[in-house]
Amino acid sequence: MSKRSSWSIPYVVFLVLFVVLPLVLVLMYAFQDGTGHFTLKNIGKFFTDKDALSTFAVSVEVALENTAICILLGYPAAWILSNKKYNRSAVTIILFIMPMWINALMRTLATAQLFTMLGISLGKGTLLFGMVYDYLPFMIYPIYNVLNKMDKSYAEAAVDLGATPWKAFWKVTVPLSMPGVMSGVLMVFMPTVSTFAISEFLTNNKIKLFGTIIQENINSSAWNYGAALAFIMLIIIGLTSLLSKDKEQAEGALI
Secondary structure, three states, rough: OOOOHHHHHHHHHHHHHHHHHHHHHHHHOOOOOOOOEEEOHHHHHHHHHHHHHHHHHHHHHHHHHHHHHHHHHHHHHHHHHHHOOOOOOHHHHHHHHHHHHHOOHHHHHHHHHHHHHOOOOOHHHHHHHOOOOOOHHHHHHHHHHHHHOOOHHHHHHHHOOOOOHOOOHHHHHHHHHHHHHHHHHHHHHHHHOOOOOOHHHHHHOOOHHHHHHHHHHHHHHOOOOHHHHHHHHHHHHHHHHHHHHHHHHHHHHHO
């Protein structure tokens, strides 16, 4: 234990038990049938399962709408937080952080109860409200971090060269903040597709998302097909992450 590397052992054990091992089990179940033999039928079933495909399409639609709303609300909020001219107190930042101190499931249950008390029928509107409420901070903070660290002299130089403040914002600030926007999109879009608790409580299970299909298969002991759906979700997340990383590198090279 005298070596510094020895202190990493607990973290390695945790990583193996709670990250690597679950992924290996998902992979094993996804490519096995009920008798434990190798098969590709579980993966192929997804592409012929109309219920799963329609649910996936609905999940992508809801995720796109949620991400778009979070960008429209989150970018101005992040810009205000990073601009000392408008934000002179740390209290403003704390107000955005405070909702994250409460468990997401508790926030969702409270939101559903609020709609019930107000007599608002649960549906897609309440689902999007709950999604934005839960995931908006994950859009604000990546953008805020980039804007806060950005060299303000770039925009000032653009104004000195004759650009209007609005044009300097669109031509300088927005392109330089794209890495934060892309990080926020990943942190909002993918969890929205795979969630199930929020849609279950805020729509009374009227609208199913992809995570709900996985949950239903696992609960009904269809472990192999449920694992296959989870594996497909992991592939989509991995590809999206790679594409966004390549896009960020390309934009960085252009800048």
